[in-house]
Amino acid sequence: MMEFFTPEALSALLQVIMIDLVLAGDNAIVIGLAAAGLPKEQRSKAILVGIIAATVLRIGFALATTQLLQIVGLLLAGGVLLLWVCWKMWRELRTPHLHEDEANEALQNADLNADGTVAGGAPRKTFSQAAWQIVIADVSMSLDNVLAVAGAAHEHPEVLIFGLVLSIALMGIAASFIARLLNKHRWIAYVGLAVILYVSLEMIWRGYHEVAPYLGV
Secondary structure (H helix, E strand, C coil), X not given: CHHHHCHHHHHHHHHHHHHHHHHHHHHHHHHHHHHCCCCXXXXXXXXXHHHHHHHHHHHHHHHHHHHHCCCCCHHHHHHHHHHHHHHHHHHHHCCCCHXXXXXXXXXXXCCECCCCCECCCCCCXXXXXXXXXXXXXXXXXXXXXXXXXXXXXXXXXHHHHHHHHHHHHHHHHCHHHHHHXXXXXXXXXXXXXXXXXXXXXXXHHHHHHHHHHHHCC
């Protein structure tokens, strides 16, 4: 238990918290956008599908990732993948936030008429279309989340478990709030992006030293 309070573990814990905050906000925006074209009675079900799918995928990826990162070469590959995630997030942060506003309105049901229909016309998609969009997006975003947390929490399994529980809790309880918070205070997202960038570069560095002996470097 005392290992949880070492400087290395606390540093990893802070990194994990920032990663979870930023990626939970992104996940909420994706779910909100997918559910935006549904009427009220279907919207809550679609959002619930997204949260359940994200939870199951995070647990599955966490169990697999901790084992896979032990294979020589995959730590380096994971770092490169996370670097690509950073680039994608950087581009998203520098583009207009019109879709974020639409997603936040959907998460709060602020875009519905009094009768529960979507403002501006008929629903733009079916429940199955929205559900599939959410699940497909969750696959990518859950892998990103677990990979980043596993990279930050290396050699600290208790931090990895905490990060997994925190990410699930944020998705289920405060996802829409975090999405609004990141939209209002953009600097928080940039700090989280910097942490993910640091984790990806550290994974690449450690992964390179893993494979170097096999390459004769």
